[in-house]
Amino acid sequence: MQLVKLEANSVNFPEPEMALQEPNGLLAIGGDLTQPRLLSAYYQGIFPWFDPGEMILWWSPDPRAVLFPPERHVSRSLRRFMRQEPYRFTLNRAFADVVHACAQQRSEGTWIGQLVKHGYQDLHESGHAQSVEVWSGDELIGGMYGVSVGSLFCGESMFSRQINASKCAVMIFCQHFTHYGGELIDCQVLNPHTASLGAREIPRRQFLQLLSRLSKHQLPPECWLPQDLSPRYEDLPIVPRDRE
Structure with missing residues (x-):
């Protein structure tokens, strides 16, 4: 599976099932933490987790x-x-x-x-x-x-x-x-x-x-x-x- 880089002008995410197995659940990179993108993520079972100053990482691990x-x-x-x-x-x-x-x-x-x-x-x-x-x-x-x-x-x-x-x-x-x-x-x-x-x-x-x-x-x-x-x-x- 290939890691997806989010588009700046879209709040769409790849399907959670596309997430990597290693590291477990890493689904996408990039984007921002604006309200529309965050809500889009949570309503699809996706959440951000990344180190300050680094690129935003989005996750949907299995199991949950x-x-x-x-x-x-x-x-x-x-x-x-x-x-x-x-x-x-x-x-x-x-x-x-x-x-x-x-x-x-x-x-x-x-x-x-x-x-x-x-x-x-x-x-x-x-x-x-x-x-x-x-x-x-x-x-x-x-x-x-x-x-x-x-x-x-x-x-x-x-x-x-x-x-x-x-x-x-x-x-x-x-x-x-x-x-x-x-x-x-x-x-x-x-x-x-x-x-x-x-x-x-x-x-x-x-x-x-x-x-x-x-x-x-x-x-x-x-x-x-x-x-x-x-x-x-x-x-x-x-x-x-x-x-x-």
């Missing part, structure tokens, strides 16, 4: 990491921790701060440069990108951000400055998201952290089929209004001891 909210893992220790109510949670109150914190989180470097920050800020201001914030008092100590595509949420990055902050963000977001009809969270590529929360891999073909269906299910506008999130600790599923 996803989290079905009913399958989320809450260990007994995390459940006990959350029931102490150590943090408070908000939605879309500090999007730019969350993205900035995600960029600072990686000791090995980050792919979140100024181009990414500007592109996703534009998506946020148009209602397509959202953030979850975790607060200790007035201090932002954790969070996550991503892009909503109907009843699918494409998670992009998360950060944690205090114990369990990003785990709590995912759990509280799952409650809020499913309450309004959300069905699936895209985690892109599986890693130990997302796997510990219940994410698993499915074939790309299955993911694209789900995307085609879920992208047509728009959630109520009030789902994404800036708001405080109220945890419902009694609804947290518990991981069996043999799976902790």
Whole structure:
């Protein structure tokens, strides 16, 4: 398969099945992070990931990491921790701060440069990108951000400055998201952290089929209004001891 260079005057992408096997999922290069191109990508199961200052790379890996909210893992220790109510949670109150914190989180470097920050800020201001914030008092100590595509949420990055902050963000977001009809969270590529929360891999073909269906299910506008999130600790599923 030949890597495709995107045209400057078009937001069209090659079919995800054309992506390379090595590196897994690399589909295209070039283009930009304007709102039309980003939305075109996400609605086709494609996302950007590249080093700052380098050419933009577009990916659609096989398999795909996803989290079905009913399958989320809450260990007994995390459940006990959350029931102490150590943090408070908000939605879309500090999007730019969350993205900035995600960029600072990686000791090995980050792919979140100024181009990414500007592109996703534009998506946020148009209602397509959202953030979850975790607060200790007035201090932002954790969070996550991503892009909503109907009843699918494409998670992009998360950060944690205090114990369990990003785990709590995912759990509280799952409650809020499913309450309004959300069905699936895209985690892109599986890693130990997302796997510990219940994410698993499915074939790309299955993911694209789900995307085609879920992208047509728009959630109520009030789902994404800036708001405080109220945890419902009694609804947290518990991981069996043999799976902790």
